[in-house]
Amino acid sequence: MLNRASMTNEQYQSARLSRDSRFDGVFFVAVKTTGIFCRPICPANPPKEQNVEYFTNAHMALEAGYRPCLRCRPESAPNSWAWLGAETSFRRALTLIEQGALNQSSCEELSDRLGISSRYLRQLFKTHLGVSPKKYAQYHQLMFAKQLLHHSMLSISDIGFACGFNSTRRFNDAFKKTLNLTPSQLRRHGSDKEARNVVYLAYRGAYDWQSLLSFYQKRAINGIEKVTDTSYERYVEISDSLAWFKIFADHEGKQTVKIEFEMEDVTKLSTLLRTIRRVFDLDTDITAVESHLNGINHELIVHSGLRYLEYGQRGKRVFVRYSGSKFR
Incomplete structure (x- = not known):
């Protein structure tokens, strides 16, 4: 199993320059000069090493202010086993959040389900991801929305609801604030919709x-x-x-x-x-x-x-x- 926690910068560089598919989803490459982050298999010309930084999670790159690449589409990277060694409560929290636990509930209610305090829950996310549980939930929603905007025939309103947003306005505002594009702009500039609703x-x-x-x-x-x-x-x-x-x-x-x-x-x-x-x-x-x-x-x-x-x-x-x- 690939252990990204023990990877060196030289290994990151070698993997991205060779576009090694074994590392797809294991880490992400952010380009300082463009403000965009990519999968290590991105077909674009590789940037100079001094112009990149590496993130072990797409949500961490978003938190740092980078936008997902419209070409390699980081939201489509395979899932990673990265958290198998992490604390059980943190792994359970990730699973529940990705299932929509914070769409209608608070961090306090989630922490009660986990049997830990809300303060400790926030501490776990800060330690492992550098973001709060609420922020992680929103990033997860937005990356899923980006994939649906690229490929599906669903309306923008339906995509927002499918991703757990309670209103189209909230969805549009969150999308633009985080990705610097409105859902409509992304669909115009980076969409390859097919005849049916599709995801990859x-x-x-x-x-x-x-x-x-x-x-x-x-x-x-x-x-x-x-x-x-x-x-x-x-x-x-x-x-x-x-x-x-x-x-x-x-x-x-x-x-x-x-x-x-x-x-x-x-x-x-x-x-x-x-x-x-x-x-x-x-x-x-x-x-x-x-x-x-x-x-x-x-x-x-x-x-x-x-x-x-x-x-x-x-x-x-x-x-x-x-x-x-x-x-x-």
């Missing part, structure tokens, strides 16, 4: 998509799921709200999957995407897993890229049967 989810390492699709083809539920050689789609229900999604296999090995979706309640979009990430095991660093297993016994890896699939979850609360076809 990144992952790390090999992924045997053919084995996954073959597995689902043999077990597809008629009228609910449809599986081809290149995609898997199904209807789902999230808190009594109907949704549909289609995930396209990354046969080209770009380590990014395309997700088409339709939602009856757009505020449930983040729940849908979290579930997709979990069920399709997109957050696992399979390279690190296979390296560890090979160290134990090289015969444990029969075929590279096989993932753990939560097949049993398909009949539970989020992935349930639906025989209609409202969206299609």
